[in-house]
Amino acid sequence: MSSILPVIHQVPLPLDRLILRDPPSADAIEMDVLIVGAGPAGLACAIELARLVKRDQAAGGSLGELNIGVLEKAESLGEHSLSGAVVNPRAFRELFPDLQPSDFPFRQPVPDEAVYFLTERRAQRIPTPPTMHNRGFYTASLCEMVRWLGEQAEALGVNLFAGFPVDALLVEGQSVRGVRTTPSGLARDGTPGPNSTPPTDLTARVTVVAEGTRGTLGQAWREWQHVASPNPQLFALGVKELWEVKQPLGAVIHTLGWPLPADAFGGSFMYPLGPSQVALGLVVGLDYHDASLDVHELLQRMKLHPLFRRQLEGGQLIEWGAKTIPEGGYYALPVRRVGNGVLFVGDTVGFVDVPSLKGIHYAMQSGMYAARAAFAALKAGDPSAHGLASYDHMIEGSYIVDDMRRTRNMRLAFKDGLYVGGVKAGLMTVTGGRFPGGMIAMEDDARTGRTTGPSTPFTPDGRLTFGKLDAVFKSGNATRDTIPSHLLVGRDIHPEVADFYSHVCPAGVYERVGDELRVDPPNCVDCKATDVLGPRWTPREGGSGPKYRAM
Numbered sequence: 001m002s003s004i005l006p007v008i009h010q011v012p013l014p015l016d017r018l019i020l021r022d023p024p025s026a027d028a029i030e031m032d033v034l035i036v037g038a039g040p041a042g043l044a045c046a047i048e049l050a051r052l053v054k055r056d057q058a059a060g061g062s063l064g065e066l067n068i069g070v071l072e073k074a075e076s077l078g079e080h081s082l083s084g085a086v087v088n089p090r091a092f093r094e095l096f097p098d099l100q101p102s103d104f105p106f107r108q109p110v111p112d113e114a115v116y117f118l119t120e121r122r123a124q125r126i127p128t129p130p131t132m133h134n135r136g137f138y139t140a141s142l143c144e145m146v147r148w149l150g151e152q153a154e155a156l157g158v159n160l161f162a163g164f165p166v167d168a169l170l171v172e173g174q175s176v177r178g179v180r181t182t183p184s185g186l187a188r189d190g191t192p193g194p195n196s197t198p199p200t201d202l203t204a205r206v207t208v209v210a211e212g213t214r215g216t217l218g219q220a221w222r223e224w225q226h227v228a229s230p231n232p233q234l235f236a237l238g239v240k241e242l243w244e245v246k247q248p249l250g251a252v253i254h255t256l257g258w259p260l261p262a263d264a265f266g267g268s269f270m271y272p273l274g275p276s277q278v279a280l281g282l283v284v285g286l287d288y289h290d291a292s293l294d295v296h297e298l299l300q301r302m303k304l305h306p307l308f309r310r311q312l313e314g315g316q317l318i319e320w321g322a323k324t325i326p327e328g329g330y331y332a333l334p335v336r337r338v339g340n341g342v343l344f345v346g347d348t349v350g351f352v353d354v355p356s357l358k359g360i361h362y363a364m365q366s367g368m369y370a371a372r373a374a375f376a377a378l379k380a381g382d383p384s385a386h387g388l389a390s391y392d393h394m395i396e397g398s399y400i401v402d403d404m405r406r407t408r409n410m411r412l413a414f415k416d417g418l419y420v421g422g423v424k425a426g427l428m429t430v431t432g433g434r435f436p437g438g439m440i441a442m443e444d445d446a447r448t449g450r451t452t453g454p455s456t457p458f459t460p461d462g463r464l465t466f467g468k469l470d471a472v473f474k475s476g477n478a479t480r481d482t483i484p485s486h487l488l489v490g491r492d493i494h495p496e497v498a499d500f501y502s503h504v505c506p507a508g509v510y511e512r513v514g515d516e517l518r519v520d521p522p523n524c525v526d527c528k529a530t531d532v533l534g535p536r537w538t539p540r541e542g543g544s545g546p547k548y549r550a551m
């Protein structure tokens with residue numbers, strides 16, 4: 001047995017590629033507000049802003065028309081969206097006060113709920129912790145919500161540019177001036193091919209970065225502007241499957257315990273999505289200690305447990321996908337979320353409450369606040385950090401920060417393992433987050449050492465359990481085979497690290513062949529797990545990656 005410290009093998013963030021001081025090209029497209037990412041955060045921002053502008057115009061205001069653009073890397077809206085999801089409808093209600101929950105793109109109300117502690121063969125029902133109550137909420141597919149939000153935005157005149165990944169922020173002095181998109185059609189060695197298209201520059205008075213979990217632009221901007229947070233951001237990887245099933249699932253189910261080792265933080269979910277579908281997944285904190293831990297494989301083993309097997313038996317896997325979740329909570333929030341000409345919203349900031357596994361309504365709410373701040377700044381003619389500062393004030397005074405403060409040390413308590421963490425989390429709930437006093441200090445996931453050792457091989461049956469290549473097929477991934485690699489791999493990756501990467505990546509992108517690391521970039525589903533623990537992820541040509549339909 002030996003040990004791996006992932007950070008040693010990781011290349012630095014390519015800041016000179018992500019923050020560009022080049023002047024925008026002569027044919028740059030001019031917008032007023034640009035939003036990077038068509039997730040719930042970006043689309044809620046676009047909708048709220050378009051409405052504010054219309055209201056201002058109707059009242060004879062001075063702002064006139066605004067050109068609002070949303071850039072999304074997926075070829076079509078929703079194709080890169082993945083969540084659980086149980087949705088707290090609070091932000092939907094605020095954004096669409098004239099609509100009823102039955103008008104929203106939800107699948108069904110939460111019927112009942114149950115939490116189980118699993119051992120390999122048994123499931124012991126335990127009382128639902130107060131942070132995990134979901135009564136009054138709805139189950140939904142994030143892909144469907146995003147497509148619906150996109151329709152609302154388009155109806156308000158927002159320009160949606162799907163298939164346009166943003167490669168870099170264009171800056172001047174200390175201000176963000178706009179963005180540059182990725183080129184497309186390049187040959188594998190990065191040279192222009194016969195059908196290649198150069199990058200496009202877009203300028204804006206305000207850029208809203210809504211790029212989701214482990215955002216590259218957000219990481220780069222914070223490093224460039226030296227914006228710290230009390231603790232580093234932590235991440236979990238969630239691997240999820242959507243199943244067509246024979247009998248409806250009568251409750252929202254969460255589990256703790258098996259198949260996770262006691263020193264890993266995480267759990268599973270199984271949600272009903274109407275009478276004949278269920279979503280299930282396993283979420284594991286990326287600060288686990290065993291180098292051979294493989295979240296995709298653990299999910300496959302988990303489906304063999306009677307609790308899941310009896311629900312899935314006779315059914316069919318429809319879709320598979322994976323994504324990271326920012327888990328650091330309150331103490332991992334950057335001290336500011338605005339800069340000159342730029343605002344950050346949703347998961348890229350880390351607005352996720354881990355004990356309740358909720359981020360969608362926080363993402364939307366932060367998007368609405370950003371819209372209000374951008375509108376006010378443009379009206380005042382001051383899109384500087386000072387002019388946009390009302391966003392940070394709205395966030396600080398909001399239920400987003402209130403909720404996250406209440407659970408501020410809960411995830412952090414689990415660095416001591418499941419049992420100690422469970423006791424501490426109970427005390428934190430009872431004291432409204434006041435126990436244990438100050439902040440529990442954490443380190444980057446990549447700074448947690450991993451112990452290597454033999455792993456137990458798992459053979460999927462192709463019926464209930466699946467290997468990674470079959471899984472990637474079920475993500476709809478149809479990335480061009482000849483695409484240049486978008487993954488920045490460190491040099492001299494030794495065999496044990498190659499094995500570690502092959503376990504971390506749920507999509508089979510990394511493989512140890514002999515003593516070498518083989519990388520298959522087209523398989524990547526943009527989950528960003530190795531960006532946290534190994535090779536860096538960078539944006540690649542539009543339309544690459546998964547094509548989720550109902551994740």
Ligand SMILES: Cc1cc2nc3c(=O)[nH]c(=O)nc-3n(C[C@H](O)[C@H](O)[C@H](O)COP(=O)(O)OP(=O)(O)OC[C@H]3O[C@@H](n4cnc5c(N)ncnc54)[C@H](O)[C@@H]3O)c2cc1C
Pocket residue numbers: 036037038039040041042071072073074078080081082083084085086087088142164165166167210211212213238239240281283322323324325345346347348351352357358359360361363539
């Ligand atoms: C397994 C799992 C289960 C979850 N369960 C729940 C749940 O039950 N309830 C809940 O409320 N929350 C849940 N969450 C969290 C929730 O999904 C997120 O908090 C929420 O989706 C964040 O919204 P967002 O708009 O900030 O980011 P996202 O939804 O990630 O959207 C970001 C968008 O930006 C695009 N993008 C990224 N980079 C670029 C770029 N460079 N250029 C252009 N576009 C780009 C992406 O393709 C994506 O469409 C879960 C998350 C996971 C992974």
Ligand code: SF4
Pocket residue numbers: 487504505506507508509523524525526527528529530531537
């Ligand atoms: S290579 Fe892609 S799919 Fe694999 S872990 Fe990294 S981001 Fe996820």
